[in-house]
Amino acid sequence: MRFRGLTIFVTGGAGFIGSAVVRHLLDDTDAFVVNIDKLTYASNLSSIPQAAGNPRYTFAKVDICDAPALRALFDRYQPHGVMNLAAESHVDRSIDGPGEFIRTNVVGTFTLLQEALRYWRGLEPARRTAFRLLHVSTDEVYGSLGAEGFFTEATAYQPNSPYSASKASSDHLVRAWRETYELPTLVTNCSNNYGPYHFPEKLIPHMIIKGLAEQELPVYGDGQNIRDWLYVEDHARALTLVLERGRVGQTYNIGGRNERTNLHVVKTICGLLDQHHPSNLGTRERLIAFVTDRPGHDRRYAIDATKIESELGWRARETFETGIEKTVKWYLDQRSWWQEILDRGYQAKRIGVG
Ligand code: NAD
Numbered sequence: 558m559r560f561r562g563l564t565i566f567v568t569g570g571a572g573f574i575g576s577a578v579v580r581h582l583l584d585d586t587d588a589f590v591v592n593i594d595k596l597t598y599a600s601n602l603s604s605i606p607q608a609a610g611n612p613r614y615t616f617a618k619v620d621i622c623d624a625p626a627l628r629a630l631f632d633r634y635q636p637h638g639v640m641n642l643a644a645e646s647h648v649d650r651s652i653d654g655p656g657e658f659i660r661t662n663v664v665g666t667f668t669l670l671q672e673a674l675r676y677w678r679g680l681e682p683a684r685r686t687a688f689r690l691l692h693v694s695t696d697e698v699y700g701s702l703g704a705e706g707f708f709t710e711a712t713a714y715q716p717n718s719p720y721s722a723s724k725a726s727s728d729h730l731v732r733a734w735r736e737t738y739e740l741p742t743l744v745t746n747c748s749n750n751y752g753p754y755h756f757p758e759k760l761i762p763h764m765i766i767k768g769l770a771e772q773e774l775p776v777y778g779d780g781q782n783i784r785d786w787l788y789v790e791d792h793a794r795a796l797t798l799v800l801e802r803g804r805v806g807q808t809y810n811i812g813g814r815n816e817r818t819n820l821h822v823v824k825t826i827c828g829l830l831d832q833h834h835p836s837n838l839g840t841r842e843r844l845i846a847f848v849t850d851r852p853g854h855d856r857r858y859a860i861d862a863t864k865i866e867s868e869l870g871w872r873a874r875e876t877f878e879t880g881i882e883k884t885v886k887w888y889l890d891q892r893s894w895w896q897e898i899l900d901r902g903y904q905a906k907r908i909g910v911g
């Protein structure tokens with residue numbers, strides 16, 4: 558079995574992608590997982606049902622900006638690898654309040670690198686050679702594409718939002734700690750994820766929940782912006798593969814080759830809701846409203862995933878059509894998961910208009 562006897566730190570393991578990584582590690586490997594999360598608004602420990610009573614799982618409520626707390630965790634658990642997914646992740650929030658993005662994404666990554674370096678330097682040679690720190694990043698660091706072309710690992714960074722600029726900064730720090738101090742790091746840059754346990758501020762769950770409530774479906778601008786969608790469980794598998802077999806110092810782009818316009822995504826969700834949860838009032842498409850565009854809205858993202866596919870043999874299993882149907886059904890079946898988020902005060906209001 559993979560990762561037998563190995564301890565892996567997952568930061569941000571109570572978030573959307575981090576929880577998928579933790580579920581995958583618990584279900585499909587023998588790893589001992591330490592989930593390190595500050596528990597911000599975006600977190601939800603109930604996203605890891607298999608954690609309850611699992612002897613291979615432990616949780617630490619720790620901020621990645623807190624060096625002494627990180628140091629205590631490294632000393633206590635002696636990890637073989639670190640997967641850094643702790644971040645502020647929502648572009649619209651970064652427009653209204655960039656400070657928290659700089660704090661967690663930049664200062665937090667810096668703090669984690671410093672503590673990992675300190676720990677790594679103290680390891681005996683075999684453990685030091687095997688240690689890996691995988692930093693999970695985004696395709697948004699590359700900026701916006703025109704109608705043609707793809708982001709490759711060689712594409713120059715050109716971040717346009719406070720969020721993507723903070724992620725780009727963190728990627729540069731990770732690279733520098735590798736080049737300067739030889740800390741064995743890897744970076745992944747992934748496209749838009751979707752799937753179960755996604756906080757409802759993001760496009761897909763936002764539209765599902767609004768559509769079910771018969772509320773307006775706010776499409777920014779003309780709805781022709783393109784995102785390259787990847788089912789979150791495909792991403793989680795890619796990440797553990799990169800941790801296990803990726804080449805130190807390398808970047809791997811991860812994407813599902815599923816480019817869709819936002820309008821297409823929203824109309825697909827409307828169709829699935831109409832099919833699985835019909836409304837007496839008619840098709841949900843009547844709820845679509847074109848609203849003020851996001852400032853600095855990137856037009857198109859598209860990932861060239863050739864490197865991870867050819868080097869590591871990874872392939873996305875879900876197409877957009879199979880993944881979105883699973884996702885809509887999940888939100889219909891797991892209403893209590895997202896209803897609890899609404900009950901604790903999340904209002905799903907428009908933010909980030911500058
Ligand atoms: P998320 O917002 O759902 O979860 C982030 C998690 O990090 C939360 O549990 C939160 O409590 C935790 N966290 C935030 N600040 C922290 C801090 N200072 N210390 C410890 N924990 C903290 O985010 P996500 O969508 O799961 O994204 C995870 C990572 O993947 C991020 O780095 C993001 O940039 C990257 N990414 C996301 C996507 C996507 O489509 N969601 C795509 C590519 C890359």
Ligand code: DAU
Pocket residue numbers: 646647648649694695696697747748749750758759760761763775776777778782783784819851858
């Ligand atoms: O590309 C990877 C990135 O994908 C990740 O790094 C980010 O963490 C993640 O949030 C996501 O960023 P986006 O900005 O692409 O995702 P979001 O769900 O916010 O928006 C997707 C698209 O939908 C975008 O073009 C804006 C648009 N949109 C979004 C919302 C919430 C709407 O038209 N209406 C909406 O209500």
